[in-house]
Amino acid sequence: MKTLVYIDHFKGAVQPSSWEALGVAKKFGAAIAVAFGENASEIAKSAFEHGADEIYIADDAALKDYLPEQYASTLSALATTLNPSLILFPTTARTRELAAMCAVDLNSNVMTDLTGLEANGDSFTATRPIYESKLFEEINGTGKPVIATLRGRAFPKPNAEAGKTGTMHKVALAGEVKSTVEGYSASESAVNLADAGVIVSGGRGVSNNPALTPPAGLDEKGAELWRAQQGFALVTELAKVLGGAIGASRAAVDSGYIPYSHQVGQTGKVVAPDLYIANGISGAIQHLVGVRNAKIIVAINKDADAPIFKVARYGVVGDLFQILPALTAAFKKKLGK
Amino acid sequence: MKIIACIKQVPDSEAKIKAENGQISWGDAPLVINPFDEYAVEGALQQKEATNGTVTALCIGPETAKEALKHALAMGADAAILVSDPALNDLDTLGAAKILAAAIQKIGAEMVVFGRQTLDNGAGVTSAQTARLLGYPMLGLAGSIKVNEGSVTVERVLEEGKQIVNAKLPAVISVVQSIGEPRYPSFMGIRKASKAEIPVWSLGDLGISAPEQTIKRTALATPPARETAAEIITGETPEEIAEKLADKIIAEKVL
Ligand SMILES: Cc1cc2nc3c(=O)[nH]c(=O)nc-3n(C[C@H](O)[C@H](O)[C@H](O)COP(=O)(O)OP(=O)(O)OC[C@H]3O[C@@H](n4cnc5c(N)ncnc54)[C@H](O)[C@@H]3O)c2cc1C
Numbered sequence: 001m002k003t004l005v006y007i008d009h010f011k012g013a014v015q016p017s018s019w020e021a022l023g024v025a026k027k028f029g030a031a032i033a034v035a036f037g038e039n040a041s042e043i044a045k046s047a048f049e050h051g052a053d054e055i056y057i058a059d060d061a062a063l064k065d066y067l068p069e070q071y072a073s074t075l076s077a078l079a080t081t082l083n084p085s086l087i088l089f090p091t092t093a094r095t096r097e098l099a100a101m102c103a104v105d106l107n108s109n110v111m112t113d114l115t116g117l118e119a120n121g122d123s124f125t126a127t128r129p130i131y132e133s134k135l136f137e138e139i140n141g142t143g144k145p146v147i148a149t150l151r152g153r154a155f156p157k158p159n160a161e162a163g164k165t166g167t168m169h170k171v172a173l174a175g176e177v178k179s180t181v182e183g184y185s186a187s188e189s190a191v192n193l194a195d196a197g198v199i200v201s202g203g204r205g206v207s208n209n210p211a212l213t214p215p216a217g218l219d220e221k222g223a224e225l226w227r228a229q230q231g232f233a234l235v236t237e238l239a240k241v242l243g244g245a246i247g248a249s250r251a252a253v254d255s256g257y258i259p260y261s262h263q264v265g266q267t268g269k270v271v272a273p274d275l276y277i278a279n280g281i282s283g284a285i286q287h288l289v290g291v292r293n294a295k296i297i298v299a300i301n302k303d304a305d306a307p308i309f310k311v312a313r314y315g316v317v318g319d320l321f322q323i324l325p326a327l328t329a330a331f332k333k334k335l336g337k
Numbered sequence: 338m339k340i341i342a343c344i345k346q347v348p349d350s351e352a353k354i355k356a357e358n359g360q361i362s363w364g365d366a367p368l369v370i371n372p373f374d375e376y377a378v379e380g381a382l383q384q385k386e387a388t389n390g391t392v393t394a395l396c397i398g399p400e401t402a403k404e405a406l407k408h409a410l411a412m413g414a415d416a417a418i419l420v421s422d423p424a425l426n427d428l429d430t431l432g433a434a435k436i437l438a439a440a441i442q443k444i445g446a447e448m449v450v451f452g453r454q455t456l457d458n459g460a461g462v463t464s465a466q467t468a469r470l471l472g473y474p475m476l477g478l479a480g481s482i483k484v485n486e487g488s489v490t491v492e493r494v495l496e497e498g499k500q501i502v503n504a505k506l507p508a509v510i511s512v513v514q515s516i517g518e519p520r521y522p523s524f525m526g527i528r529k530a531s532k533a534e535i536p537v538w539s540l541g542d543l544g545i546s547a548p549e550q551t552i553k554r555t556a557l558a559t560p561p562a563r564e565t566a567a568e569i570i571t572g573e574t575p576e577e578i579a580e581k582l583a584d585k586i587i588a589e590k591v592l
């Protein structure tokens with residue numbers, strides 16, 4: 001059986017869950033990687049090391065920016081030629097669009113955000129969360145090809161085999177240009193919550209340290225933001241020591257403490273880290289639906305009755321401004337950093 | 338400018354969702370407009386104001402979904418249309434996209450606004466599928482929208498940062514929270530909505546047959562419940578608490 005695996009990347013930085021998708025493809029048979037973009041050829045080496053048997057590359061200056069219509073047309077054309085049984089994507093904002101469009105082009109459909117996938121004769125049986133992970137459904141995809149996006153960290157990451165190579169093919173860009181990228185502003189910190197093994201998060205509580213005196217001349221909102229910066233600095237310190245990403249509650253985002261891209265929860269990101277440390281987050285249901293798949297949740301909160309303690313494995317009832325620096329120091333010492 | 342906002346009705350987020358005899362139940366929890374689609378209505382209304390246009394809310398669902406459409410009307414939408422047909426009970430995303438595309442063509446619009454994803458199915462693909470079927474550009478995850486003489490510029494909110502993308506109208510746009518808090522229905526709006534007659538279109542009215550289903554649900558499972566009480570780490574000083582907590586976490590082998 002033949003599977004196409006779309007390697008998602010942003011300006012050359014590959015989404016690690018792309019390798020997980022390659023691992024799943026290998027389980028079923030031949031894995032053919034596909035990567036588009038300026039300098040996509042540089043991705044080939046890693047793709048081979050992670051198990052790709054072949055790779056199709058569209059490496060073209062015109063593909064500098066991700067353009068959904070052209071990427072989708074190029075991928076659909078390739079699928080029509082190669083006739084795979086399955087097309088796999090890691091789940092990202094980009095791939096939801098691409099998979100959706102290819103499903104239309106190929107007259108199939110797409111199963112998104114899978115946490116399980118098994119071959120079943122001519123069809124595939126998949127598992128995916130629904131209703132904000134309150135339930136899981138098992139679905140049977142019978143399209144030709146079956147198209148699926150895989151949830152990050154739900155499948156094992158194949159070990160890279162240094163020096164492994166394969167055949168590289170070039171493909172031409174297809175499809176019509178429907179939009180143009182006019183600009184791009186990088187966020188202050190790249191946020192890759194979906195792939196993070198550790199996430200340290202902050203909520204409204206990160207601004208609540210009356211002991212801190214903000215610089216003179218700030219109005220009330222300015223002082224609150226200044227306090228929040230001090231709080232998020234502590235969150236960031238711990239995240240650094242643990243090699244983790246920084247998350248936030250919606251209250252923190254709405255109050256302007258940190259950009260929206262950090263938000264975890266119903267209207268933010270659904271994450272699945274091994275360790276999630278919630279600081280000054282009460283644990284509203286809309287936040288919790290985003291962390292249901294975390295292996296271990298740790299909560300630091302002043303309020304012993306905060307609902308976050310109902311889902312946490314470990315909790316500290318206390319002031320995050322005291323606990324966080326001590327915890328960072330303890331990890332530094334114990335992890336030898 | 339003519340604008341369409343696509344909205345779905347879903348069980349409220351607070352609902353206790355259960356699998357019972359292979360069926361999904363949410364007890365007596367209320368059905369509401371998909372929270373992500375409230376942002377779609379908000380985004381559409383902003384453009385209505387900016388361009389002196391009109392907003393039509395469009396929904397596929399059972400008769401009860403009229404309530405979600407009334408919410409959109411109360412927020413300020415000018416019209417609402419429900420597509421309802423017994424043959425549409427088991428729609429998958431591509432099926433929904435085919436119906437939406439047919440209805441959008443029948444209504445006619447320069448801009449079609451979607452939510453990021455549904456709360457129940459959570460696929461986040463129906464917008465791009467609809468765009469592809471219509472041949473319109475797809476501008477996904479917009480945090481702001483600006484129309485300028487037949488073209489539209491959006492700021493896409495991506496993991497890696499913000500991307501400014503421009504396309505010709507008509508276009509499909511999906512919006513995220515940064516578009517702005519959905520406005521509360523006004524008193525006048527609620528009165529108007531409660532009296533509104535919402536047209537119901539069948540597949541016959543759209544001139545299409547029921548889409549073939551290529552994804553079928555075969556089973557439902559409830560995830561294992563999380564433990565209900567945290568182990569609370571205590572100590573005399575923050576340092577002592579931190580030491581203990583760090584040891585516990587290290588022993589879990591998650592680092
Ligand atoms: C449709 C909808 C969608 C939503 N989507 C999301 C979402 O995606 N993500 C999300 O997070 N929320 C979401 N919400 C909002 C959610 O309901 C809560 O309002 C939000 O999660 C609260 O954030 P918080 O826990 O930071 O703030 P709060 O609830 O205000 O909690 C702050 C906590 O900090 C603690 N605290 C204060 N000071 C300290 C201190 N010094 N040390 C330690 N602890 C301290 C307090 O005890 C309190 O528990 C959504 C709401 C709606 C209606």
Ligand SMILES: Nc1ncnc2c1ncn2[C@@H]1O[C@H](COP(=O)(O)O)[C@@H](O)[C@H]1O
Nearest residue numbers: 343344397451452454455460461462463
């Ligand atoms: N039944 C429906 N009626 C109207 N719009 C819908 C329907 N289902 C999905 N949509 C739209 O498509 C978006 C994405 O849905 P989904 O792909 O299911 O996550 C939603 O936020 C809505 O804007």
